[in-house]
Amino acid sequence: MKINFYTMNAPHLILIGCGFAGLELIKKLNGKPIKVTVIDKNNYFNFQPLMYQVASGGLGPDSIVYPLRKIVSKMPNVIFRMAEVNFIDTNQKQIYTSIGKISYDYLCIATGAKTNFFDNKELEKYCMQLKSIPDALDLRSDILQEFEKALSESDSGKIERILNFVIVGGGPTGVETAGALAEIKKYVIPADYKELDASKMHVYLIEAAPRVLSSMSEISSRKAEFFLKQLGVEVLTNTSVISYNASNGQLTLSNNKVLETDTVIWSAGVIGKTIEGIKTELVSRGNRYKVDAFNRLEGYEDIFVIGDVAYMTSDKNYPNGHPMVATVAQQQGRLLAKNIIRLLKKEPMQPFIYKNKGSMATIGRHKAVFEIYGFKLQGYIAWLGWMFLHLMLLVGFRNRMMVFLNWLWNYITYQRAIRIITRPYTQKS
Ligand SMILES: Cc1cc2nc3c(=O)[nH]c(=O)nc-3n(C[C@H](O)[C@H](O)[C@H](O)COP(=O)(O)OP(=O)(O)OC[C@H]3O[C@@H](n4cnc5c(N)ncnc54)[C@H](O)[C@@H]3O)c2cc1C
Known part of the structure; x- marks a missing residue:
């Protein structure tokens, strides 16, 4: 079957947010038998670790961002829409965005985090x-x-x-x-x-x-x-x-x-960036959505959450959730893509276990x-x-x-x- 988003007969996944987690997910779903609509309020991927250099005049913003359309243009089963998602209707399996309503078979929330001002x-x-x-x-x-x-x-x-x-x-x-x-x-x-x-x-x-x-x-x-x-x-x-x-x-x-x-x-500090419509009891520590070991939103077979906004306690080394860092987001995005393919083939999914390779910071x-x-x-x-x-x-x-x-x-x-x-x-x- 020739892969084409508009002609292929395949389940439809909506990805909300194409940051570190979402980007890895779509890279691994490229060319696979699933239709993917990527929705992001920005039309670019932002490499946040170098943002402080933009703020301090060391780099221009165009050096650290990358157009999402350019990434998606090479993926026959993936399309992109620039829009803000405001509401998720889990019963109707629809999302409400600044450009209208869209239906999904599967949904992946990867909206990242926002600054934590501790309600001040x-x-x-x-x-x-x-x-x-x-x-x-x-x-x-x-x-x-x-x-x-x-x-x-x-x-x-x-x-x-x-x-x-x-x-x-x-x-x-x-x-x-x-x-x-x-x-x-x-x-x-x-x-x-x-x-x-x-x-x-x-x-x-x-x-x-x-x-x-x-x-x-x-x-x-x-x-x-x-x-x-x-x-x-x-x-x-x-x-x-x-x-x-x-x-x-x-x-x-x-x-x-x-x-x-x-x-x-x-x-x-940061807290998860949630969207209206998901039951508040599913929002846990750090304003993050509770997920199981396969990044499935608790109680849902068709909704996944990856990256900063996911709160997973099943990984034995991280009983209080993973750190909100890019490497966790990327690893979750990659594994979820593989798990979605397994799910479509009716094969068992694999649990997420974070491989922490380390961290770093520069001081001038x-x-x-x-x-x-x-x-x-x-x-x-x-x-x-x-x-x-x-x-x-x-x-x-x-x-x-x-x-x-x-x-x-x-x-x-x-x-x-x-x-x-x-x-x-x-x-x-
Ligand atoms: C200044 C800064 C420096 C950092 N430095 C490091 C570092 O050195 N190393 C490290 O590992 N981590 C670092 N991090 C953390 C790292 O950037 C995050 O852990 C990572 O971005 C999380 O990936 P994500 O995909 O969950 O979210 P993000 O990468 O934040 O992506 C979320 C995406 O969702 C979109 N979105 C959000 N809400 C909506 C909505 N309602 N509708 C549509 N789109 C939406 C956003 O536009 C964005 O594109 C840093 C973070 C910041 C802010």
Whole structure:
């Protein structure tokens, strides 16, 4: 049978969300006897691990995203629709989207995660976040705008507030963003903003746990903190944020300290991004859907959930669910594709078991911490390993080349290539 979405007589799978998990799923279902409709609110795949480099002007957004249509165009049994899914009707087996209703035989939810503000509406309204390309561009504009603002300010107290950058959350995103900002202070300000006294810029990293990168080993954590401090980042561990008053810039911390700042970057965790229509009792810890060992939504034979939004407790090494990282999402996407094929052939499915190969974070030029298959590396070799792996993991040859050339340029010039404000950011009032 010639494979063609419109002419083939095969069950119809709708995939909601084509991030790390969804992309692996469709790659493995390419050419298989199943019709797949991919729905995503964006028309691109976003390589989130490098988003902090877009925010800090090191890379342009087009270097880390890849058009979904281009991916799908080579897959005869897969089509793409750009739409936001708002509601799932599990009885009628239909989804309601911004472009209308669509029926499914099988459904896969892979909507990822959103920033966790712990129900604090004020923090949600006034803090910057790093979860999407528009967020990264907003942050890039905001950082550069703050420098421009500082240049035209004469009140030294106000200059201090403008040049205080606070990052909340010492996970990989927080650590990498803090490192990037510290490098801007070291290399970009003296070159581009010569009237500005760089010593007035302060980068704070606030972490509620006793150490940054708490998901990594103690040795990697300590080394990362050392690297951050070497770069001039003020690391406050065992400290959490109590409140933020955007009108006077006061960020109150648990140790009663108050920092004055116009820029708070919130990277203190994520929660699953769920969709209306699924019974609330199926939403568990971290706002994630409860799934069985085959990524099936509990109680449903025809609905699967993969990636950050899936909460699986059957994997004996992860009784409290898997970490919300790209490798889990990718492995679940790949296995689910195989399981769907098995299901169609009426063969037994295989349970998901996460193979954790390691994790890493970079802290500016020549410095990174890297844990792979139990080996722990820090410093220059780890930094080279971090760059190599990220280049390999990017989607598309053009993106790899663009990122490589940008990194080379940044390395030689000590600059961040994209120091431009293309869409000015205005803080919500
Ligand atoms: C800044 C940052 C840095 C990170 N760094 C790392 C790292 O270094 N290493 C690592 O392993 N992990 C990292 N992660 C985590 C990693 O990106 C996630 O674990 C991974 O993206 C999860 O994949 P996913 O497919 O579940 O979700 P995503 O990749 O987020 O994909 C979800 C997709 O669903 C779409 N979507 C959502 N809701 C709807 C809707 N209602 N309708 C239509 N479409 C919708 C979105 O547009 C998106 O394309 C990072 C995350 C962030 C935010």
